[in-house]
Amino acid sequence: MHTKTLHEIRELINKGEVSCVELTKNTLERISSVDDKIGAYLQIDEEGALNKAKEVDEKIRRGEEVSFLAGIPMAIKDNICVEGLKTTCASKILENFVSPYDAHVTKRLKQNDAVILGKLNMDEFAMGSSSENSAFKKVRNPYDLERVPGGSSGGSAAAVAAGEAYYTLGSDTGGSIRQPASLCGVVGLKPTYGRISRYGLVAFASSLDQIGPFTKDVEDCAHVLEAIAGYDEMDSTSAKKEVEDYTRYLNQDIKGLKIGIPKECFGEGLNEDVRKEIENAIAVYRKLGAEIKEISLPMSKYALAVYYILASSEASSNLARFDGIRYGYRADEFEDVVDLYVKSRSKGFGDEVKRRIMLGTYALSAGYYDAYYKKALKVRTLIINEYKRAFEDVDVILTPTSPTVAFKIGEKSNNPLEMYLSDIYTVPINIAGVPAISIPAGFVGGLPVGMQLIGNYFDEGTLIKVGHAFERETEFSKVRPSI
């Protein structure tokens, strides 16, 4: 059962072959049998999940029409609020924080009668690319338990891959949905900035953060996106743009569609075996009648530098709220109120979070603001312009999602810069604010490879169309880890 997709499960429920309670119990059993090894969950709400499942079963018994997501178990990254459950951001500073309200996406899921199983492990405050920065436990890759699942939404990716939830939500600031999706062999979408409300998502870098779904395939992705996208008056950066029926982009012909291949993404730093898999994917598109066009995005090599200045600067400001006063951890002993701030923050935050706060504070401090922060904002403009120009010529852009397959636990944890480089292909997309999806596109030594499709602003539909065309031609999205 746990290897099935969301749409397959919907069909089974609709045919009456499985009840939502049976399904939920089955998934909870799956979690208790594998999560000791995977470490995807930080919190499980068994009672809430079973109650919801029972409620949906009754609705179905009464003959009521239910939504596509109704009664199907899912889980949420632990930086997104669910009323009454903890939201820890995998940080000691929020270890005991219970959310007093629902995030906008949570509200939407509840309106759709989703069965929320619990909260998922991650890098502390979504800062990291391996999920090794969780203050509580590491997440392991379901394809190889000695390897990382990617990050920061490592729990969200691993849970879907290992069949511990039929879909999950994560957040993506520089690749935190797409990179773990790639490393765990699942589909992960970062929508256009503003497509989904960030209300109730604990802010890391507000101008870059975006919530998105993890699913087993592109078809599932279309369904989940449709349920959670849309304007919200509680997020002033959410877009007043109508949400499309994304499922109408499934099963479409892509003949004549223009796919841009940026030559900069196939140079130094890309693993040779990963390159071959991505080249095979390009060949599939050529066979399907798409027009493959080499393009150049020369500014993209500066994106990572821009990202680390902007993301860290915004983080240093956003994380100033964790001061031990109104919520979160407060140190036991302190001399005065300033000492309370210092001790609570120093004991509550982990090393990577402190590193980013320090970098951001430095970049924003008097004398360095122009050289770092303002400079990065200007280069951001050039990166945005470059993407806008590129989409005048092509419909989508195709790149690898990550330069390598999943790396070993501990392999990069002592070298922050090397860790940051694993986001080299995903970071420019957040800087520009365009949407991008990672789709399973091959295997190297038994480990998944993901390809990234990048779309124009608010053109998630084309990503679904182009992604689904690939999925129909290949078998990669049907592979499950043996765990």
Add this chain to the structure above:
Amino acid sequence: MSVTIRDVEYVAKLARLEFTEEQKQKFTEDLNGILNYVEMLNEVDTENVEISIGAYRVENALRDDVVKDSFDRDSLLKNAPDSQDGFVKVPKVIE
């Protein structure tokens, strides 16, 4: 530009963080490594380039001015490390 231990101490003070000597040393190295990498931005000519604070241009987003219930005080205070009589309790700040 190169970051010294003294810079790290100054920035830590601004960020309300404290470190051991060993940590200060490590952070100095880490910050220098990252800032050296970021130096590449100096290659880019940004003369006459406007800044972008966000990717997607949103006009003033205003809500209707309607009175609504806010959060329930008790439910919010449950997360406070220390509280009394409906208020968050903090150390004395005024003599």
